[in-house]
Amino acid sequence: MHVFADQANFDAYVSGFLWILKLTGAAAVLALLLGVLLAAFRVSPVPVLRGLGTAWVNIFRNTPLTLIIFFCYFGLFSTLGLSLAEDLDLNNYWLGVVGLSVYTASFVCEAVRSGINTVPNGQAEAARAIGLSFFQTLRIVVLPQAGRAVVAPLGSVLIALCKNATIVGTIGLMESSSVMKDLINSNGDAVIAIFAVFAGTFAALLIPTGYFFGWLANRLAVKR
Template identity: 80%
Template sequence: MHVFSDPNNLDAYLSGFLWILKLTGASAGCALVIGVLLAGMRVSPVPVLRGFGAGWVNIFRNTPLTLVIFFCFFGLYSTLGLTLSDNFILNNFWLGVVGLSTYTAAFVCEAVRSGINTVPTGQAEAARALGLTFAQTLRIVVLPQATRSVIAPFGSILIALCKNSTIVGTIGLIEASNVMKDLLNSNGDAVIPIFLVFAGTFAAILIPTGYFFGWLANRLAVKR
């Protein structure tokens, strides 16, 4: 483990995983908001909204994430001139968040829609009979009940998002996978220890996350 006894290598390792956590947190928040809105569109009585939601899901679920990230950098930034920060590193970070959140939102949407489908239709019909609009019915009656059944899928999506965030390294952000590559290039005699440290760190983060969401899903599950 002499590699990580070097303060520079240790700082790079910690910085790499800090970027991963930042990417995951920011993208998860954005994807949740977009995904819930898309799920509302997919169950909307308005055909145009249903079509837009279905199109978003079908496009992003069937497009490799690498292409989405490349489009954000080479398409939005290099070609269209979209700049999200004057700092090059932060700009790449936010471009990565845009790509990750728009991609992940498609999976959040389908998870939420499956939860909405578990809510008895009588609940929505009763709400509409009381004079609530579609949006009010969804926000006050349906979504609070649907959320309880999608906790476990949300956990799986978050874990996948954390692992997918390493792809942002392809557009220049020095996150964990890029740090690992640099350490491997400069320490060829320590390939296995370096790999084990990085793999172990991901496992240490994601395994407890999976158990937490499993526990939360069981705790909040609707008893039938």
């Protein structure tokens, strides 16, 4: 553990995990909003919207995340000149958030759609019978009930997102995996210790998260 006794190494370790948490938080919010919208498209009575939602899910869910992150950097930023911030690290961060969000939204969409399918058809029929539109029915009647059924799946998506956030290091952001690589390169005699610290930190973050979502899912489960 002498590696982390060096203040510079310890600061890099903390900074790397802070970037991971920032990436996870921002991408989770955007992916949830986009995923719910895509789920609404997928169950919409409008064929164009259903086709758009289906195409999004099929394309992004079956495209490697690394390719999406590379496209955001080399396609949107380097080739098309799309800059999301003046600072390079901040720009790479937002490009990473975009890539993670559009990818994760496809999984959120399917999780939410599965929750929508658990709501009895009679609920939607009753809502339409009193004059609610499709989106009003979805927002007021269906989604609040579906949300209780998808807590555990969304928790799994969040955990996967946190781990996937390490891929953003491939475009130059010094998140945890990049910091670990640099520490291993400069401290070859402490490879196992460095790996144990980084892997242990992820485990300390994600194992309690998994238990929390499992508890929350049981607490909110609808007893039928």
